[in-house]
Amino acid sequence: MTVLPGDIAEAGRMLRSGELTALGLLEAVTEKADSWDGELEVFARRTSEAAYAAARRADDELAHGVDRGPLHGIPLGIKDMLLTECAPTRANSAVFAADDARLRRDGAAVRRLLDGGAVPVGKTTTMELCAIYPDVHDPDHVGAVPRNPWDTERWAGGSSSGTASGLATGMFLAGVGTDTGGSVRLPAAYCGVTGLKPTYGRIPTDGLLPLAPGLDHIGPLARSAADCAVLLQVMAGQPSSTDSPISDWPGALTALDGAGVAGLRIGLEREYHLDAPGTHPAVRDVTLATAEALAGLGAEIVTVSLPHWPAVDDAAALLSSVGAHLTHRRGLARDRTAYSRRARAVLGAGAYPTGADVTRAHQVVASARAGLDDLFGRVDVLLLPTTVRPADRLTDLTDRDGLDRGHYVRAWNALGNPAVSVPAGCDSNGLPVGVQFIAARHDELSVLRVAVAHQSATAFHTRSPAMGHATRWPPDEGPGRSRVLPESR
Amino acid sequence: MTHDGATQVRQTDPLSSAGITIPADEEPAIERSRTALLAVAARLHAATISGDDDGTRP
Numbered sequence: 001m002t003v004l005p006g007d008i009a010e011a012g013r014m015l016r017s018g019e020l021t022a023l024g025l026l027e028a029v030t031e032k033a034d035s036w037d038g039e040l041e042v043f044a045r046r047t048s049e050a051a052y053a054a055a056r057r058a059d060d061e062l063a064h065g066v067d068r069g070p071l072h073g074i075p076l077g078i079k080d081m082l083l084t085e086c087a088p089t090r091a092n093s094a095v096f097a098a099d100d101a102r103l104r105r106d107g108a109a110v111r112r113l114l115d116g117g118a119v120p121v122g123k124t125t126t127m128e129l130c131a132i133y134p135d136v137h138d139p140d141h142v143g144a145v146p147r148n149p150w151d152t153e154r155w156a157g158g159s160s161s162g163t164a165s166g167l168a169t170g171m172f173l174a175g176v177g178t179d180t181g182g183s184v185r186l187p188a189a190y191c192g193v194t195g196l197k198p199t200y201g202r203i204p205t206d207g208l209l210p211l212a213p214g215l216d217h218i219g220p221l222a223r224s225a226a227d228c229a230v231l232l233q234v235m236a237g238q239p240s241s242t243d244s245p246i247s248d249w250p251g252a253l254t255a256l257d258g259a260g261v262a263g264l265r266i267g268l269e270r271e272y273h274l275d276a277p278g279t280h281p282a283v284r285d286v287t288l289a290t291a292e293a294l295a296g297l298g299a300e301i302v303t304v305s306l307p308h309w310p311a312v313d314d315a316a317a318l319l320s321s322v323g324a325h326l327t328h329r330r331g332l333a334r335d336r337t338a339y340s341r342r343a344r345a346v347l348g349a350g351a352y353p354t355g356a357d358v359t360r361a362h363q364v365v366a367s368a369r370a371g372l373d374d375l376f377g378r379v380d381v382l383l384l385p386t387t388v389r390p391a392d393r394l395t396d397l398t399d400r401d402g403l404d405r406g407h408y409v410r411a412w413n414a415l416g417n418p419a420v421s422v423p424a425g426c427d428s429n430g431l432p433v434g435v436q437f438i439a440a441r442h443d444e445l446s447v448l449r450v451a452v453a454h455q456s457a458t459a460f461h462t463r464s465p466a467m468g469h470a471t472r473w474p475p476d477e478g479p480g481r482s483r484v485l486p487e488s489r
Numbered sequence: 490m491t492h493d494g495a496t497q498v499r500q501t502d503p504l505s506s507a508g509i510t511i512p513a514d515e516e517p518a519i520e521r522s523r524t525a526l527l528a529v530a531a532r533l534h535a536a537t538i539s540g541d542d543d544g545t546r547p
Binding site: 332341346348367368370 | 504507509510511518519521522523526529534538540
């Protein structure tokens with residue numbers, strides 16, 4: 001098995017020292033894709049021609065002293081919701097098949113990644129239109145059924161499914177996904193990688209096929225929080241707000257490494273998360289172990305309340321459903337056969353809430369925002385589980401419990417706060433379990449600071465499924481146990 | 490069509506008015522999705538949030 005660089009930073013060092021070429025790195029990740037993509041369905045389509053051209057250019061530029069920055073020569077997986085010039089964008093659907101020519105351009109975030117030297121290896125699979133669970137019971141189901149690399153009978157999560165599973169298996173080192181109701185964070189947690197939903201508006205959504213505008217975010221996925229910080233910095237570009245806490249990103253991101261969490265106050269909510277009836281015991285144990293690990297690093301853990309949280313969750317669910325309906329309203333009327341049966345039902349239902357319902361949802365979100373402004377004056381970061389339970393079996397994906405799967409993530413799309421999911425343990429079957437760090441709007445630095453500190457003291461983010469990377473650190477010591485590495489690491 | 494918490498009475502089916510046709514065999518599936526979503530809406534109206542009970546609303 002080819003041993004790949006563990007992360008973007010390591011690959012960058014190897015590329016610049018001459019230990020590795022961009023072409024060699026591309027060939028190594030291509031080998032992984034050739035081996036496992038057929039089973040996992042990571043790629044909607046691979047972009048080999050563009051990848052090899054970019055890799056050769058990266059090597060040529062480095063040889064001539066041209067360095068585009070931390071993504072120079074780094075293989076990149078791009079979710080099939082983001083427009084690219086090098087390949088069509090279909091969103092795992094037939095809806096856009098006739099629009100290939102019109103949609104063949106790079107959106108702003110993709111353009112920045114490619115201008116930064118990233119090597120686009122392919123468009124990664126998603127749920128149908130970013131919204132519909134793959135239905136393995138439907139004989140008419142078309143499109144990908146992304147599988148989890150830790151157990152291929154289970155779902156990779158969605159909707160940035162292929163981005164997460166491809167990272168976990170070494171098919172690329174950098175990924176970009178989208179998140180309307182948890183679609184970066186859920187697959188990151190299920191597949192054991194790191195995924196960041198930035199503050200709403202931080203990364204421009206130009207070139208993103210919309211699902212529910214106002215809730216849609218573009219976000220990075222990677223093997224580590226430090227890598228997510230690099231991707232965020234590139235995709236966000238120059239800050240548009242002069243009062244942004246990340247207006248000095250290069251300096252701030254350098255300071256992440258070693259900043260630690262000593263003195264930070266980290267809030268832990270129990271009623272609607274840890275103590276909620278549906279929360280899987282492993283999810284609860286992993287979250288508590290994460291709190292313990294952060295306390296061991298000097299953070300102060302405080303119990304907080306999130307008043308009316310079920311209503312906030314409901315508001316986000318309703319706004320997402322109505323928004324998705326509006327996005328596809330004309331399409332459903334024009335050609336309903338381009339949508340699966342499940343999509344027709346789910347997207348159609350968004351027509352039924354009333355104006356009063358939508359206004360009430362906005363009132364609930366506004367009320368929650370005011371409460372959070374107060375809360376984030378008292379704590380720096382919230383620690384919450386990412387998922388209700390570890391990855392589901394594909395045969396258990398039904399509409400019936402679709403709403404409950406996103407309980408811990410979707411509210412943050414309506415609220416707009418930054419949230420990063422990091423691998424933090426596993427269940428008794430070895431399936432990854434993730435936790436989220438969440439901060440005030442525009443404060444990505446705090447969530448990344450805590451995530452980097454957590455990953456400097458634990459090894460969960462370095463675990464890989466057997467089919468993926470060679471394991472680069474000893475495996476962790478069991479479910480729900482943070483493995484604190486020696487200080488010498 | 491009515492549901493708890495909302496007072497609006499619809500005269501026509503919203504999907505039909507949007508020109509979206511639903512075959513008879515798909516009606517049960519959309520009814521399940523509709524029922525689940527309207528239950529969410531009903532809970533939103535039933536919830537009490539800041540400002541609801543501060544005496545400023547009749």
